[in-house]
Amino acid sequence: MKTSSQAASSQEISSQEPIAHPSNAKREQILQGAMQVFLEQGYANTSMDRVAAAAGVSKQTIYSHFQDKEGLFTALIQRVTIERIQPELRADVLQGEPEVVLRRLANVYFDQLTSAEYLALIRVVIAESNRFPELAQLYTRTVIQRGRQILSDFFRSHPELEIADPEATAHIFFGSLVSFLISQEILYGKQIMPLAPEQLIDTLVPMVLNRGSHY
């Protein structure tokens, strides 16, 4: 294990395949196993032996497809981040009455993110943001920035809402949802201080639309 805290800086973020390989089936199989272990256990607590066992291949096969542990982890997080961003936050979801659109957006967001896989991704990206800053930046650009951009564009296209700062308002909207999931699902708030998603949505949407919270 390297002592440097920025050990992954040399990993290329754009190189999808560090080693040329004809068979992609094994590669998928490895990534599938790696996903289970890395997202559950985190980077440092995951051993290549466990990844090999979960994927049903030998260690050497992994090292044949990926340069090292860092390369495997980087490829995995890139894949999950890119794949997960496709279904959510398409601009065509934002068509119609603002109130309807925001409620739909919040519900879609909850459905997508409450999955154990997505929660684990958020947790791991935050956890490894020091060691793998380029992965955190990828997540920020691919998920956070894009979501904020789409929503603030929607606000700008509805001047009757009189939203003075679309970016800040979009941040509040998504930030409330994300912090809800972190506190409720990751930090066990669901057991300690439960709050229903409907409560949050029913309060948040009118607030953003400047209609007061008395719904």
Added chain:
Amino acid sequence: MKTSSQAASSQEISSQEPIAHPSNAKREQILQGAMQVFLEQGYANTSMDRVAAAAGVSKQTIYSHFQDKEGLFTALIQRVTIERIQPELRADVLQGEPEVVLRRLANVYFDQLTSAEYLALIRVVIAESNRFPELAQLYTRTVIQRGRQILSDFFRSHPELEIADPEATAHIFFGSLVSFLISQEILYGKQIMPLAPEQLIDTLVPMVLNRGSHY
């Protein structure tokens, strides 16, 4: 390293001193060193050798004061969480006009949490929420729940604000601040999509007070 993902379940959360000891100076010294390394590197990536070096003591001295690595980490996070909760979120901060109070609260919150130490605590608590669920629960009760309670009490004591759901509103307020810090400071949003704290506060406070976002 244990293979169980719930290895820390046996750690007692209330036992402040696992081993009776006369000299507390060394114990403080150890915790100071442990804070530097654990908060920076995370649990699994921290070695006891590095803690010993950072604290300026030998490994055996650490094992004389703490049962094992888990015990040291648990004691550290407990200490930081308890100590950090004292200066912030005292109920007497919430005296005066709602607008003034909320702005003061947001500013205090930013000042406290933007410190590298506090950001690192949040990151580690989230990162290790699987392995140390009792520490995540401690953080939730001590920080999140208490903050929400104090603010929702404040909302309830001001019925003229017509806040229908004080708990949900308090979550939105703090959740927007927390997610701001996570995205800006931890996930490098500051470099990618900068957003000034004043922007957020100027949008959030009128929104919560039902005054629209045109300030």
Added chain:
DNA sequence: GTCTATACCTAGATAGAC
């Protein structure tokens, strides 16, 4: 009570058979 030295183990990564 604190340090030096060490036992024991698991980690990442590689060599060589097939």
Added chain:
DNA sequence: GTCTATCTAGGTATAGAC
């Protein structure tokens, strides 16, 4: 191209000197 077997470094934890 994939497996079994193995090497070496670094990890946690402990024994014994002072």
